[in-house]
Amino acid sequence: MKTVRIATRKSALALWQAEYVKERLEHFHPGLTVELVKMTSKGDRILDAPLAKIGGKGLFVKELENALLEGRADIAVHSMKDVPMSFPDGLGLSTICPRENPLDAFVSNHYSRLDELPEGAVVGTSSLRRQCQLLKLRPDLAIRFLRGNVNTRLAKLDNGEYDAIILAAAGLIRLDMADRIRNCLTTEQCLPAAGQGAVGIEIRTADNVIRQLLAPLHDQDTADRVLAERAMNRRLNGGCQVPIACYSELQGDELFIRGLVGQPDGRVLLEAQTRCHRSEGETAGIQVAEKLLQQGADRILSELMHD
Numbered sequence: 001m002k003t004v005r006i007a008t009r010k011s012a013l014a015l016w017q018a019e020y021v022k023e024r025l026e027h028f029h030p031g032l033t034v035e036l037v038k039m040t041s042k043g044d045r046i047l048d049a050p051l052a053k054i055g056g057k058g059l060f061v062k063e064l065e066n067a068l069l070e071g072r073a074d075i076a077v078h079s080m081k082d083v084p085m086s087f088p089d090g091l092g093l094s095t096i097c098p099r100e101n102p103l104d105a106f107v108s109n110h111y112s113r114l115d116e117l118p119e120g121a122v123v124g125t126s127s128l129r130r131q132c133q134l135l136k137l138r139p140d141l142a143i144r145f146l147r148g149n150v151n152t153r154l155a156k157l158d159n160g161e162y163d164a165i166i167l168a169a170a171g172l173i174r175l176d177m178a179d180r181i182r183n184c185l186t187t188e189q190c191l192p193a194a195g196q197g198a199v200g201i202e203i204r205t206a207d208n209v210i211r212q213l214l215a216p217l218h219d220q221d222t223a224d225r226v227l228a229e230r231a232m233n234r235r236l237n238g239g240c241q242v243p244i245a246c247y248s249e250l251q252g253d254e255l256f257i258r259g260l261v262g263q264p265d266g267r268v269l270l271e272a273q274t275r276c277h278r279s280e281g282e283t284a285g286i287q288v289a290e291k292l293l294q295q296g297a298d299r300i301l302s303e304l305m306h307d
């Protein structure tokens with residue numbers, strides 16, 4: 001049997017995800033050879049600017065996609081949160097793996113919860129989605145820029161640059177640092193980003209051999225949820241980094257989908273939700289987006305584009 005080559009970024013979290021896919025493939029297909037092709041993306045090289053200013057989240061995946069298109073790799077493993085809404089011709093998502101904890105984590109060396117932070121405390125995050133929801137709850141907080149991989153962010157917290165930082169719980173759990181999570185923000189405090197906590201696999205759409213090999217790694221529950229979340233994001237044109245949250249849960253065969261668009265200062269937060277059968281998530285996700293647009297989401301989002 002042929003060798004499967006996995007394109008991955010070199011950050012600890014990206015490598016964990018690629019190793020996970022390699023381990024699962026080898027588990028389901030004994031005798032299969034799986035190799036990692038490690039690459040550095042523009043998003044990893046430029047760490048001193050907000051993502052939105054240097055080209056958005058697509059920066060993390062473009063180099064991996066080029067490797068697929070040029071035949072240097074067969075599959076690309078991504079955090080679903082970082083996967084753009086559309087794909088180059090000939091590429092597409094084949095597989096969505098079981099979701100890890102989807103919530104945002106409150107991480108601090110001195111405080112155990114958001115509401116314990118003193119007046120004016122400094123909180124690190126460069127996500128407008130987190131910023132607007134934190135400021136809504138705590139307008140007194142000083143939100144400060146924080147980018148870099150998980151270890152870099154934790155080092156900056158430990159240096160004393162922040163009273164607390166907010167990170168995806170999934171990244172900390174996967175890197176065996178769950179002990180850094182003081183508590184997870186509830187979905188009422190901070191609604192997660194579309195796809196947060198899920199790993200997705202992109203392939204050349206015509207490659208049916210690879211598609212077959214990956215089939216046992218797919219988790220339909222996660223896929224139904226994440227596709228609904230992404231449909232909402234796509235309708236809002238969540239292309240570059242934007243203050244948009246979308247999260248869905250399965251309750252039996254029913255999807256409960258919630259979306260949010262916020263003004264970065266937290267003074268306006270628009271919210272919408274819907275329920276639908278799990279097979280209707282994409283249509284329902286679009287409906288949630290349209291409810292947000294009716295409330296004025298487009299005004300908030302287009303003001304950001306012109307900043």
Ligand SMILES: NCc1[nH]cc(CCC(=O)O)c1CC(=O)O
Nearest residue numbers: 079081167168170171196197198
């Ligand atoms: N934007 C970077 C990124 N992409 C995926 C994760 C975490 C894990 C995940 O959502 O799967 C992170 C780090 C973070 O937001 O703290």
